[in-house]
Amino acid sequence: MKILDQTRAPIYEALENFRKMRVVPFDVPGHKRGRGNPELTRLLGETCVNMDVNSMKPLDNLCHPISVIKEAEELAADAFGAAYAYLMVGGTTSAVQSMVLSTVKRGDKIILPRNVHRSVMGALVLCGAIPVYVNPQCDSRLGIPLGMRVCEVADAIRRNPDAKAVLVNNPTYYGICSDLRAIVKLAHDAGMLCLADEAHGTHFYFSDKLPVSAMAAGADMAAVSMHKSGGSLTQSSLLLMGPNVHAGYVRQIINLTQTTSGSYLLLSSLDIARRNLALRGKQEFERVIELANYARSEINDIGGYYAYSSELINGESIFDFDVTKLSVNTLEVGLAGIEVYDLLRDEYDIQIEFGDLGNILAYLSIGDRPREVERLVSALSEVRRRFGKSRAGLMEQEYIEPEVAVSPQVAFYAEKESLPIEDTAGRVCSEFVMCYPPGIPILAPGERITKPILDYIAYAKAKGCSMTGPEDADILRLNVLTREEA
Amino acid sequence: MEFWFSEKHSNDAKFSIRVNRQLYSGQSDFQRIDVFESQEFGRFLTLDGYMMLTERDEFIYHEMITHVPMAVHPHVRDVLVIGAGDGGVIRELCRYDDIDHIDMVEIDEEVVRVCREFLPKTACSLDDPRVTIHYADGLKFIRSKENCYDLIIVDSTDPFGPGEGLFTREFYGNCYKALRDDGIMVNQHESPFYDEDAVACQRAHKRIVESFPISRVYQAHIPTYPSGHWLFGFASKKYHPLKDLDADRWNARNLHCWYYTTMLHRGAFYIPAYVEELLKHVEAAD
Numbered sequence: 001m002k003i004l005d006q007t008r009a010p011i012y013e014a015l016e017n018f019r020k021m022r023v024v025p026f027d028v029p030g031h032k033r034g035r036g037n038p039e040l041t042r043l044l045g046e047t048c049v050n051m052d053v054n055s056m057k058p059l060d061n062l063c064h065p066i067s068v069i070k071e072a073e074e075l076a077a078d079a080f081g082a083a084y085a086y087l088m089v090g091g092t093t094s095a096v097q098s099m100v101l102s103t104v105k106r107g108d109k110i111i112l113p114r115n116v117h118r119s120v121m122g123a124l125v126l127c128g129a130i131p132v133y134v135n136p137q138c139d140s141r142l143g144i145p146l147g148m149r150v151c152e153v154a155d156a157i158r159r160n161p162d163a164k165a166v167l168v169n170n171p172t173y174y175g176i177c178s179d180l181r182a183i184v185k186l187a188h189d190a191g192m193l194c195l196a197d198e199a200h201g202t203h204f205y206f207s208d209k210l211p212v213s214a215m216a217a218g219a220d221m222a223a224v225s226m227h228k229s230g231g232s233l234t235q236s237s238l239l240l241m242g243p244n245v246h247a248g249y250v251r252q253i254i255n256l257t258q259t260t261s262g263s264y265l266l267l268s269s270l271d272i273a274r275r276n277l278a279l280r281g282k283q284e285f286e287r288v289i290e291l292a293n294y295a296r297s298e299i300n301d302i303g304g305y306y307a308y309s310s311e312l313i314n315g316e317s318i319f320d321f322d323v324t325k326l327s328v329n330t331l332e333v334g335l336a337g338i339e340v341y342d343l344l345r346d347e348y349d350i351q352i353e354f355g356d357l358g359n360i361l362a363y364l365s366i367g368d369r370p371r372e373v374e375r376l377v378s379a380l381s382e383v384r385r386r387f388g389k390s391r392a393g394l395m396e397q398e399y400i401e402p403e404v405a406v407s408p409q410v411a412f413y414a415e416k417e418s419l420p421i422e423d424t425a426g427r428v429c430s431e432f433v434m435c436y437p438p439g440i441p442i443l444a445p446g447e448r449i450t451k452p453i454l455d456y457i458a459y460a461k462a463k464g465c466s467m468t469g470p471e472d473a474d475i476l477r478l479n480v481l482t483r484e485e486a
Numbered sequence: 487m488e489f490w491f492s493e494k495h496s497n498d499a500k501f502s503i504r505v506n507r508q509l510y511s512g513q514s515d516f517q518r519i520d521v522f523e524s525q526e527f528g529r530f531l532t533l534d535g536y537m538m539l540t541e542r543d544e545f546i547y548h549e550m551i552t553h554v555p556m557a558v559h560p561h562v563r564d565v566l567v568i569g570a571g572d573g574g575v576i577r578e579l580c581r582y583d584d585i586d587h588i589d590m591v592e593i594d595e596e597v598v599r600v601c602r603e604f605l606p607k608t609a610c611s612l613d614d615p616r617v618t619i620h621y622a623d624g625l626k627f628i629r630s631k632e633n634c635y636d637l638i639i640v641d642s643t644d645p646f647g648p649g650e651g652l653f654t655r656e657f658y659g660n661c662y663k664a665l666r667d668d669g670i671m672v673n674q675h676e677s678p679f680y681d682e683d684a685v686a687c688q689r690a691h692k693r694i695v696e697s698f699p700i701s702r703v704y705q706a707h708i709p710t711y712p713s714g715h716w717l718f719g720f721a722s723k724k725y726h727p728l729k730d731l732d733a734d735r736w737n738a739r740n741l742h743c744w745y746y747t748t749m750l751h752r753g754a755f756y757i758p759a760y761v762e763e764l765l766k767h768v769e770a771a772d
Contacts, residue, residue: 374625378651
């Protein structure tokens with residue numbers, strides 16, 4: 001077996017060599033090392049625009065890697081304990097979609113928790129597969145969706161033995177993990193693949209104090225957002241594969257939709273971030289865990305706020321908890337999470353990851369220092385002092401069981417009509433309605449619209465959540481299938 | 487031999503002092519600390535290359551940040567000083583017999599150690615029995631304090647670096663909470679002159695205005711700080727810096743100063759037109 005040297009960063013090294021060669025560019029990009037766009041060069045810096053180059057012999061090609069990109073992918077696979085790894089430049093969205101598209105085709109079933117990312121729903125529209133939803137339990141006190149219970153996954157598999165795959169969030173946006181090892185076993189025993197959306201789990205690969213990673217749990221594929229906790233540039237990501245997946249086929253699927261002009265800024269950032277994690281990830285995430293634990297204890301001392309952690313673990317719907325996630329319930333302060341989110345930004349110049357109806361999430365990573373955490377904690381203390389109210393009058397977030405009437409693809413392409421939203425109860429929706437953040441569908445194409453769903457949309461809008469998805473940006477109207485199509 | 491310390495006051499202007507010798511250089515957990523000795527300014531302390539104080543002109547800063555609130559508030563008993571590892575503010579405060587207790591919160595223990603060793607002229611009162619030194623983040627220290635100080639003096643570094651948290655809305659809000667009903671907060675308020683400093687100055691003022699009912703700015707002339715023109719913020723729950731100035735009471739204390747007088751106190755609040763404009767802009771926006 002080849003021993004790989006994790007101190008290497010082949011793409012980065014190739015770019016450094018390339019820069020020294022002072023090659024004259026008669027290829028794209030047309031800004032030609034920034035000379036054609038001086039304002040951009042001033043903004044981003046010369047080093048940056050100099051590295052924005054095209055695929056060429058010394059730099060390999062992302063579509064068919066044979067040299068430095070291939071080596072970088074082998075190093076990434078090694079660092080993450082995967083059989084194969086693909087560098088992705090279309091965000092983790094493209095990694096998730098490639099994973100789904102590699103696994104199911106039209107009419108195939110895939111078992112999913114309802115709180116999947118919108119990228120999964122997009123993949124289903126593209127390929128025509130049928131979602132089988134598992135109800136993620138909802139914590140009634142916190143108002144957050146949880147993980148899938150193993151018994152419910154087993155039940156879904158029993159009812160849908162023809163399903164091709166089970167997809168698991170590892171972890172959810174809030175840091176909640178399902179029992180991934182048990183779900184992998186269930187899926188494999190039933191001849192299905194197990195896929196993991198690890199958009200929020202990159203760090204699991206570099207600590208023994210965090211939940212199990214997909215590759216360690218034996219999952220077949222995992223989409224890993226290197227740009228979130230891993231430290232690479234926004235939009236760069238990894239797709240990891242276990243030994244049972246046909247990697248060549250996955251490459252073909254990726255190339256259906258991924259750019260043929262892969263950005264070397266993104267690729268080099270993946271390469272360098274992987275090296276950093278392989279060499280220093282363990283101690284870095286140790287520090288992040290300590291910082292998150294400290295922040296939690298300080299926030300819980302303020303009163304009112306509940307910064308939750310592994311005490312939530314219940315063995316099933318919360319099998320494990322990612323302690324780097326600083327999720328805070330705000331309901332006892334008398335403020336919706338989204339209100340705290342806005343106050344932190346507007347009053348205190350602090351941008352957090354998201355606020356939903358009852359919670360906020362502050363994202364901690366390898367770039368955080370204690371002094372910024374002190375600011376966050378102090379600002380939360382001030383928000384409570386200045387804006388805190390009694391708890392009454394806040395509605396909690398709830399799980400509304402979706403009723404899949406037709407496949408997402410059929411619904412997406414069907415004949416439809418636009419109706420005022422209040423007149424849509426009972427009809428089949430043809431578009432997504434997302435409450436963003438965190439981007440979990442309230443309605444997906446092909447699902448029946450009900451009164452409780454309409455009430456929930458109205459409430460979330462009134463609370464200032466950003467609602468996205470429908471053609472009508474104000475969500476006063478919804479597109480529904482015509483009665484013939486439904 | 488030509489040996490000069492230079493600090494950029496803007497991208498295109500710098501200030502230099504000829505140095506006789508360097509007395510200390512070290513890196514703490516938070517910043518680089520240097521002490522130099524010069525002919526013109528005596529010994530001076532820099533943090534991350536930024537001038538903190540010189541023996542020659544530190545009296546201006548320390549007198550102005552301390553005696554202005556002390557001449558307004560009639561009965562200061564409990565004081566919180568944030569930053570101030572050099573001890574200059576503590577030295578001035580310790581001249582008041584009626585102060586009962588001073589909490590000093592400095593994030594960097596190393597700064598205090600270095601100042602005790604090399605800058606005895608400012609660090610001379612750090613061992614006063616009324617002083618308790620806490621090595622902690624100021625923002626964290628104050629979070630749990632409520633209604634327990636008469637005066638808070640924020641002697642911070644610049645708002646870029648370890649001192650950034652002391653220029654924030656959350657910090658000023660916590661100061662408000664930590665002060666008694668007639669408490670005063672005074673802070674070093676940067677310079678209004680160079681563009682980047684002026685923006686920091688304006689932002690700080692905006693956040694203080696939002697946090698305190700009374701908020702005024704006063705000035706002093708400090709040769710070794712960028713532009714030489716420096717501002718202080720006077721924020722208060724009850725006392726007005728001019729209407730509540732009790733000159734007779736303060737003068738009866740017979741504290742001899744080199745810069746501060748009760749006459750100058752009044753004058754210091756009359757600021758240049760362009761500074762008024764700069765500050766009015768954010769006051770109006772509120």
